[in-house]
Amino acid sequence: MQQLSELHDVMTWLRDPGRPPAAVEVTDLEPVHGQLAAGRFPGSLFLGCELPPTLAAHLVATGATVIPHVPDRLFRTHRSELYTPEELFRGFDADDPDSHLHTLDHRVYEQYLDDGGPVPWNIAVSLARRLHDHAITDAIQEMVAGREVVAIMGGHSLERREARYAEVAYIARTLTRDGYLLASGGGPGAMEATHLGAWFAGRSDAELEAALSGPFVERPEGSKPNTEYADPDWLHRAMALRAATPASEGDLRKHASLGVPTWLYGHEPPACFASHIAKYFANSVREDGLLTLANHGVVFSPGSAGTIQEIFQDLTQNHYGTLGVISPMILFGKDYWTHTKPVWPLLEELAKGQAWGELLHLADDPDEVVEAIKSYEPLHHLGGSPDRRLESALRRVLNLRGNVHLRHVAEPAAPVTRDLGDGQAVHQAVTHLVHRGLRRVAPLVAPEVPGPLRREAAPGDALAHWLTSFLDDDWLHPGQARETARALAEAQQLAVWSLPEADVWPWFEEAVVPSRGLLVIARGKKLSVWAGGLAD
DSSP states (O other), X not given: OEEEOSHHHHHHHHHOTTOOOEEEXXXXXXXXXXXXXXXXXXXXXXXXXXXXXXXXXXXXXXXXXXXXXXTTOSXXXXXXXXXXXXXXXXXXXXXXXXXXXXXXXXXXXHHHHHTTTTSOXXXXXXXXXXXXXXHHHHHHHHHHTTOOEEEEEOOTTOOTTSHHHHHHXXXXXXXXXXXXXXXXXXXXXXXXXXXXXHHTTTSOHHHHHHHXXXXXXXXXXXXXXXXXXXXXXXXXXXXXXXXXXXXXXXHHHHTOEEEOOBGGGTTSOOOTTOSEEOOBSOHHHHHHHHHHHOTTOEEEOSOOHHHHHHHHHHHHHHHHTTTSBOOOEEEEOHHIXXXXXXXXXXXXXXXXXXXXXXXXXXXXXXXXXXXXXXXXXXXXXXXXXXXXXXXXXXXXXXXXXXXXXXXXXXXXXXXXXXXXTXXXXXXXXXXXXXXXXXXXXXXXXXXXXXXXXXXXSSHHHHHHHHHHTTOXXXXXXXXXXXXXXXHHHHHTTEEEEEETTSOOGGGSOTTOEEOSSEEEEEETTEEEEEEEEEXX
């Protein structure tokens, strides 16, 4: 469904007489009040829009769903974009030591506590929070689409003057300069260092060094060690450095970073150096979501129970391939992770014989961390389904890069009574899979019944022949393809059919040269359909 978050997009949509249902996320729709009152909107969503009661009633009566803002909440139940430090810290006064108490961030936290904290006393409050968090997740997905995201986890007790803080900032700055989007839990300590590094990505080494040796790191006299986040001037020192090193809009776009904090820990203000802040009410959604969006790896600097929990959450995602790709896990601090908190020996044991084991790193040198991230090739570490693991093996052995497109759709289960020798039954199942696959990639294309199905006597040779139908000698050596395909087909006990007359063009963008027909693979009695193409 199309999402409309700008008024001009809504106007364009309203001018379309055959307009499809859309999700409208514009707060003020007064300029198009007349068009909305005169139209019908079956299946459309109006999210967080400020609508007069009569117009809201008309929209609902014509088939739309209206989810308004809950008026007594300080936060908007639906928002089309992430928070910024300017929004959360609006009203901050550097000359007022209690200024943070008057910001939107802290006032929402106070309301959060008044409403029962993590267990709200009112179902209306619970629903408002869930709607808010859904909107935050949606906004994150828009921000990270197409980006290479690296997360840095670590304890909130890391002090700004510690060498490890500077090392985390260095890692984040280097990766940001190389085009990665850095993300963290958005709080103090190692999290703040992540965003400080991104903030200084467009500045010289000397400027970052000066920041880490000046007033920004000077704690009040008599401060308790490892609790800098509780210093009364913690935020004031950060805001002063931010004001002294302003970033232009261009810098913020080029060197963006994403903080993902939570009001569960609302007593700790979010890191003000993050360009975008995705603040959640539900900490469980926040933690899993942060690890999920880190598609190019996670760096774990020293931390306590929360960081250790995140290590095993990330390990679980990699172990089961739940996201379809396995990404690097880098434990930063050898002595800490082998002796102080001896997680590393257990990880080594769990990694034996596992695909994710080769992406598990233990490092002390920041440059080693950076290199582990930069050397990662996601397409060589696909996980989850058997088809993704087969694709990953083909890509790694044959060195197939991102311009080689492989798409596949598989049955979740197969009838135990299926007879693979019954060509008609197999063709019927394959037709259903082809239609399902096309609905995912080209929902507007009317699917056709694929042509005749041919079972191949030599599965490995058939797989190799199919690959070379769209990859010529410049991209793939036929002999190597045949040898690799034979070995994989034998190891995985594959049966293969070909659909040489099937139309593959709808499976890809116009610039992709498709394979000659589709390939059908069976493991046991479960079938999957493959389409291939080359963006040359």
